[in-house]
Amino acid sequence: MDNVDDARDELEKILNETEYTNYSDQSSTIFSIWLEKAKIWIADQLDQLFPALKTTSMLAGPILTIIIVITLLLMVTVLFFVIRNRSRKRKFRETPPLQSTQEIDWSYQMHVTEAMKQEDLEKFSSATRHLFIALLLYFHEKEWLEARIWKTNWEYYEELKKVNQQSADQFQHLAYFFDEATYGEREVQKEDYVQFQKEVMKYLSEADE
Secondary structure (H helix, E strand, O other), X not given: OXXXXXXXXXXXXXXXXXXXHHHHHHHHHHHHHHHHHHHHHHHHHHHHXXXXXXXXXXXXXXXXXXXXXXXXXXHHHHHHHHHHHHHHHHHHHHOOOOOOHHHHHOOHHHHHXXXXXXXXXXXXXXXXXXXXXXXXXXXXXXXXXXXXXXOOHHHHXXXXXXXXXXXXXXXXXXXXXXXXXXXXXXXXXXXXXXXXXXXXXXXXXXXXX
C-alpha cells in the first residue's frame, strides 16, 4: 500500500513540474496561436483592400473566426475537386475502355442491344459501358478512329480531333462519365443514364437514317 501511495505522490510531483506543465500548455494552445496569427494576417489583408474599414476592433470578435472557417472550407472544396479532376484525367489517359477481344468483335448494334437488356434489368452501369463501346465502334466504322484493345480514351480523343473537333469534345465528356461508371467511383442512377443514352444515340441514330 505504501508503494502505491509513493508512486501516486511521485506521479503528482512529475505532473506539477514546470517542464511538464509548459509542454501541456504548449500543446493545448498551439491551435489558438495559429488561429490568432491567421486573424492578424486576414485583418492585414482586409486593411489593404478596404483602408476605411477598421479591422483591428474585429480581432477579439467572432467575425474573423468565421471568415477563417469559410476560407478553410473553400480551400478543402477546391482541393477535393483538383484531386478528383487529376484522377479522372489519369484514368482517361491510362485505362483502355476495351477489356476483351469479345467486346471489339461485337458490332456496335450488338452492344446497343445488350445495353437495352441491361437497362431493363436496371443495371445502368453495365448499360453505360455497352453504349459507350457501341459509340466507340461506331466511330471505328466511320473510320474516324481505329479501335484497339490497348488504346486509351485519350488516344481515341486525339484521333477524333483530327476529324471532327466537336465530336471529339463530346466524346471526351462521355468518356469521363463512362470512366466513373466503369471504375466504381459513381453509382449510375437512372436519370444520369437516360441523359447519357440520349447523347450517345444522337450519333448512333445517324447510322439508321
